[in-house]
Amino acid sequence: MKIKTLNEDSQSVGNILLETGAMLMSSGASSNRIRVTLERIANGLGYKTELLITHRALMLTIIEKDQQHFFSRLKRTSPHGVNFRIVSGISHMSWNVLEQNWTITQIADELRRLKSLPHYPRLVILGFVGLAGAAFCRIFGGGYVEMIVAFVATVTGLFVRQEAVRVKFNPYLCVYFAAFTASFIAGLAEHFQIGTQPDKAFATSVLFLVPGVPLINSVTDLLDGNIQNGLIRAINGLMISFSIAMGLFSVRMILNI
Amino acid sequence: MILLEILIKSFWAGIAAIGFAILFNVPRRTLFPIWSLGAIGGLIKFTAMNYHVGIVFASFMGTVCIAVIAIQMAHLRNSPPLVFSIPSVIPMVPGAFAYKFMLGMIALTSMENTDAYVQTLIETVNNGAKMMFVLIALGTGVAIPMLLTRKESIKKSDFNKKKKAIG
Structure with missing residues (x-):
């Protein structure tokens, strides 16, 4: 060279x-x-x-x-x-x-x-991520009513996250807000006994927040020998998961389910 | 109708993959391949689990298939393999186990009764271990084709190659 x-x-x-x-x-x-x-x-x-x-x-x-x-x-x-x-x-x-x-x-x-380069239009993003939430609910064995609950919860949660990111909240707090909103909607459905297995919708309503890219990149980095970056990404992923769990936990405390 | 149920679940796994693909702003030409990859991965995982393969190995098999086909797709659609493999793999992320693990940990903070504590501890550790090993399986599975071909870019590799490509 x-x-x-x-x-x-x-x-x-x-x-x-x-x-x-x-x-x-x-x-x-x-x-x-x-x-x-x-x-x-x-x-x-x-x-x-x-x-x-x-x-x-x-x-x-x-x-x-x-x-x-x-x-x-x-x-x-x-x-x-x-x-x-x-x-x-x-x-x-x-x-x-x-x-x-x-x-x-x-x-x-x-x-x-x-x-x-443009992102996809906001409505398209909201709609397809909502469908993904419904899809998760179907994979975990939910029926049509639960799928609709998961769809609505996911769309609202993602909307809240986009708005929180726009006004520049701490990224983990954005995830917390989104997880709280999504699981609160799904939790309300469980509270009022909408559908036959409302717990399925509750568990899947926050899956759109799953830190898939940090976690997969973490394992990739660790395998490539970039141990430091791999650990940092893993901890970042864990903190996002923790924020999601805190959102779920708050809702469970409030609605007592 | 177990077969029909598996097919329907795989269809929805593909839809979940598309949702994440749009969230990650992938190029439009890669959307359909991502749907098929998500569905194929789901099909393999659910079929394997139907034959009593553990969830860790079933996820690993699904992911390896996704990663191998993703390289072919990368040649065909001129995008790096990770654009295809990461959104397709995400429906397999063990969200339910992570959820149960976290709930278990939270429950453990407020338990007095020893028997109930031990029971919850067993379940929590089980869920946490499953979550961790599925995640490792997903990460390793995605990386495996590159590890085996020992190339820094798929463009230099003849693996799965039919057309001039970019990676």
């Missing part, structure tokens, strides 16, 4: 790599994927890099050919919100850099485009 001599645009290379890494980290990529992707882009641009990846910050060093100078910078990553459209787009981009020799300007434009 040829290593270029550092020049004035090494700064922008470093900044772009850090930007890409931070986007990947907050979109829910595993540590190994971030490392491989950034090294691929750096290779495509003709540099060699060393990386330190942690949950909330990235550190990158670009090494020059004769090892006389280097560029080094630390970047804090933004809070996490899973977005696989960005993970997929950056993966495409990294291959384009390697195979079609993209320039830094092209990469910067592509990053800007990926950031501006």
Whole structure:
């Protein structure tokens, strides 16, 4: 592999790599994927890099050919919100850099485009996540009435979570609010004996909050040898689970079920 | 009609996968593959459990199948495998066990009677152990195709490859 001599645009290379890494980290990529992707882009641009990846910050060093100078910078990553459209787009981009020799300007434009990509419309998200709640209820053996209860509880819970995230509550508190709302609605159904197995709806109404990405990424990181990141992700997942449990617990205390 | 029940459950497992896929904002072209993967994973898990395979190993089998097919899908639809495998695997996350485990832990804080305490402790530990091992099974199962092919990217791997792809 040829290593270029550092020049004035090494700064922008470093900044772009850090930007890409931070986007990947907050979109829910595993540590190994971030490392491989950034090294691929750096290779495509003709540099060699060393990386330190942690949950909330990235550190990158670009090494020059004769090892006389280097560029080094630390970047804090933004809070996490899973977005696989960005993970997929950056993966495409990294291959384009390697195979079609993209320039830094092209990469910067592509990053800007990926950031501006829309989410699904809010109603679609609410509707499908509600369906997922109903689906969980069906899988655990609930009937149609319980499925409707789970649907309503999930949609309201997710709505509360979106609003809480929007006004920037602590992330675990957002989960607590959502779990409380969802299980309160399902709990009311249990309180008034709606349906034959209302406990099924109660147990499944909060499953949309399950921290699947932190927990799966945690095991992936541990297997890849990124033990520190794996533990951090696992504890993050546990704290989210704990917030969900606290929400359920509060509702059980209030409704006494 | 056990077979019909398994099929219906698998259908709904696919719907749950779609719900999470939309929550995670996956590209639109990957939605249908994610539904099929979720349903296939559910089908394998529920069938295995019907033949008295434990929930841990049943989940592991379902996840490995999802991960292997996800690589094929990644070749076909030009997206990294995790975009397919993570939403499809999430319906298998042991939410019910986690729920019972947490409730058990909470119940243990306020118990006086020794017999009832021991009984609850046994159930709680059982639920917690199942939850933990299912989670490990899911994480390992998702990673297994990459571990076995020993490649950093599926693009360099011939495993399941029919078309030029991106990963």
